[in-house]
Amino acid sequence: MYPFDVISAWSHRQPAVALGLALLIVKIIRSISRMYTLGDLPGPRPQSWLFGHEMEIQTSPAGKLHNQWAETYGPTYKLKGPLGTSYLITGDPKAASHVLHSDNYVRPGDDTISLEQFFGKGLFSAEGKRLWPSGMQMARDSSCVRAIVNPAFTPATVREVSHVIFDLARNLTGSFVDELEREENKSGKIFELTSRIPRLTLDAISMTTFAYDVGNSDQSIPNLIAKISDVPETTGTLIAMSLITLFPSLLYLPNPMKQWTTMLRTELGKIADIVWTQNVEERGLGMHSKLLDSMNDSYKRTGEPLDREQAIATIIGVIFAGYETTANVIIETLYELSRSPNMQTQLRNEIEAFCERTGREPTCDDLVNATQLPFLDAVVRESLRTKAVLTTIAREAVKEDVLALQFPIPGTSRTQIAVKPGQIVLVPVRDGINVDARIWGPDAAIFRPERWLEPGGLPETVKDIHAPGHFLTFGDGAKTCLGRHFAVAEIKVNLSNSIHFALHLTDTQIVLTALIRDLIFEPDDQQYMFYRTGGNTIKPKIIGREHEGPQLYLHIRKVHDY
Numbered sequence: 242m243y244p245f246d247v248i249s250a251w252s253h254r255q256p257a258v259a260l261g262l263a264l265l266i267v268k269i270i271r272s273i274s275r276m277y278t279l280g281d282l283p284g285p286r287p288q289s290w291l292f293g294h295e296m297e298i299q300t301s302p303a304g305k306l307h308n309q310w311a312e313t314y315g316p317t318y319k320l321k322g323p324l325g326t327s328y329l330i331t332g333d334p335k336a337a338s339h340v341l342h343s344d345n346y347v348r349p350g351d352d353t354i355s356l357e358q359f360f361g362k363g364l365f366s367a368e369g370k371r372l373w374p375s376g377m378q379m380a381r382d383s384s385c386v387r388a389i390v391n392p393a394f395t396p397a398t399v400r401e402v403s404h405v406i407f408d409l410a411r412n413l414t415g416s417f418v419d420e421l422e423r424e425e426n427k428s429g430k431i432f433e434l435t436s437r438i439p440r441l442t443l444d445a446i447s448m449t450t451f452a453y454d455v456g457n458s459d460q461s462i463p464n465l466i467a468k469i470s471d472v473p474e475t476t477g478t479l480i481a482m483s484l485i486t487l488f489p490s491l492l493y494l495p496n497p498m499k500q501w502t503t504m505l506r507t508e509l510g511k512i513a514d515i516v517w518t519q520n521v522e523e524r525g526l527g528m529h530s531k532l533l534d535s536m537n538d539s540y541k542r543t544g545e546p547l548d549r550e551q552a553i554a555t556i557i558g559v560i561f562a563g564y565e566t567t568a569n570v571i572i573e574t575l576y577e578l579s580r581s582p583n584m585q586t587q588l589r590n591e592i593e594a595f596c597e598r599t600g601r602e603p604t605c606d607d608l609v610n611a612t613q614l615p616f617l618d619a620v621v622r623e624s625l626r627t628k629a630v631l632t633t634i635a636r637e638a639v640k641e642d643v644l645a646l647q648f649p650i651p652g653t654s655r656t657q658i659a660v661k662p663g664q665i666v667l668v669p670v671r672d673g674i675n676v677d678a679r680i681w682g683p684d685a686a687i688f689r690p691e692r693w694l695e696p697g698g699l700p701e702t703v704k705d706i707h708a709p710g711h712f713l714t715f716g717d718g719a720k721t722c723l724g725r726h727f728a729v730a731e732i733k734v735n736l737s738n739s740i741h742f743a744l745h746l747t748d749t750q751i752v753l754t755a756l757i758r759d760l761i762f763e764p765d766d767q768q769y770m771f772y773r774t775g776g777n778t779i780k781p782k783i784i785g786r787e788h789e790g791p792q793l794y795l796h797i798r799k800v801h802d803y
């Protein structure tokens with residue numbers, strides 16, 4: 242009996258199992274046909290045929306592997322996925338830009354399914370012209386969904402809600418100060434940051450985008466954040482994560498990752514549900530949530546009702562997309578600054594000089610304007626360049642294509658790669674295009690904000706990265722991060738505030754003329770390494786104590802107490 246006969250026999254009794262089996266067989270046939278694609282493209286040998294390079298990628302510190310491989314094979318090479326399939330890796334600016342801008346590439350099936358499992362059927366699961374799930378009348382392509390929610394994320398909206406971000410930043414720094422002042426020993430105190438900063442960014446998203454104060458809700462936020470950070474990292478999860486690119490349907494089977502995503506969705510769903518009820522059912526539409534307002538406005542134009550399921554999924558998606566990512570960048574920047582007292586001093590001097598010059602503190606407009614506080618701007622750009630949260634952007638080809646390369650394959654004059662439908666293409670960001678010495682110069686991997694301010698400007702090759710800011714941290718093309726203006730404003734407000742806030746502490750209200758003005762961040766005694774976690778964000782872990790999970794301790798003190 243052939244497999245399809247078995248399926249046909251089962252299809253009468255167990256249609257779901259039969260359908261699953263049929264899909265599996267089609268997938269295996271497709272993947273076998275993909276095994277020898279990219280045949281002559283060079284690349285490192287995998288440690289195992291079963292998992293290809295997946296295990297190595299999942300377990301290595303963030304930002305290391307691609308750099309090493311690219312040294313030997315150049316920015317475009319081949320890696321192995323599970324069961325001998327091939328991934329095309331390209332950190333080549335021309336090829337990456339094409340992949341991210343062309344309709345020939347979409348988010349891979351496993352990404353789309355896991356995003357749907359995370360958030361439900363909303364903004365993130367809209368892909369190309371794919372139909373939205375049954376029960377919803379309309380087809381939504383992703384550009385259409387983006388247009389609906391975009392008004393909630395414009396620079397003007399960010400400016401409008403920036404007072405909330407300022408307040409939250411002051412609360413955070415105030416909480417550090419309160420604790421420092423309670424200490425008898427005035428030489429400072431060690432603070433753990435991976436639990437504090439996400440709390441701030443979660444509040445910021447929730448209050449500005451949904452007009453909902455998570456901090457004053459019944460939710461136990463520290464508990465919620467701890468649960469969200471507790472991504473399972475068992476061997477079983479690793480194996481499942483290594484195989485899902487090939488078998489995205491594995492995500493539907495019971496597994497620790499699925500339990501985690503269900504928990505996440507349930508917890509964030511509670512917030513989303515309250516936002517929906519308060520904004521739509523209790524007060525009527527058009528109330529305070531920027532996101533629901535903009536969704537509602539566009540639905541009004543088409544005469545369609547605002548759909549609860551889509552709205553809740555989009556709310557959950559935006560909370561998750563916005564809070565951990567921004568928290569990661571703030572944490573990593575503070576970590577970097579803690580190792581550079583000179584940079585901290587330079588930042589403080591710049592902010593203080595601004596206050597003296599203008600007789601006021603910087604507003605949101607001043608902060609996002611590079612010319613007002615150029616060193617702050619350079620620090621944030623350098624952070625975004627070197628601390629990209631999404632290490633790699635994945636796409637899947639849906640049509641035949643030819644990728645043109647800027648950098649030929651080493652040792653050859655080859656500048657074109659043929660791509661077949663189904664080919665997974667990975668654009669390495671954190672340890673790829675953002676820090677490639679061919680593009681950024683020999684000190685590309687070093688955190689050096691001055692590069693953004695030098696009179697000669699950045700190397701000409703950087704302009705070949707057409708993405709906003711000349712780095713791929715926020716992606717590029719049709720799926721570029723919607724919240725990037727919000728993220729940059731939030732990072733700048735917090736950095737300037739935490740660096741600057743001691744001005745407010747010094748006895749009088751005449752903060753600007755105060756002599757003593759700094760919070761100083763210093764390293765603790767631990768050595769840290771940053772890892773990509775299953776939740777797809779970057780988390781610091783103490784070297785030798787990785788099993789304890791994410792943590793980062795910094796020593797903080799007020800300069801005038803020292």
Ligand code: HEM
Pocket residue numbers: 348364365383387394446450558559562563564566567570629630631634635713714715716717719720721722723724725727728
């Ligand atoms: C430093 C912080 C952030 C980083 C590094 C970041 C990074 C990214 C990246 C790389 C993508 C594109 C993914 C892809 O191409 O497949 C993305 C998409 C997205 N981001 Fe962000 N993000 C950040 C903050 C935010 C914030 C604060 C918000 C919301 C307020 C947000 C909302 C979104 C949304 C809604 C999308 C989906 C766009 C779509 O699918 O069409 N992000 N982000």
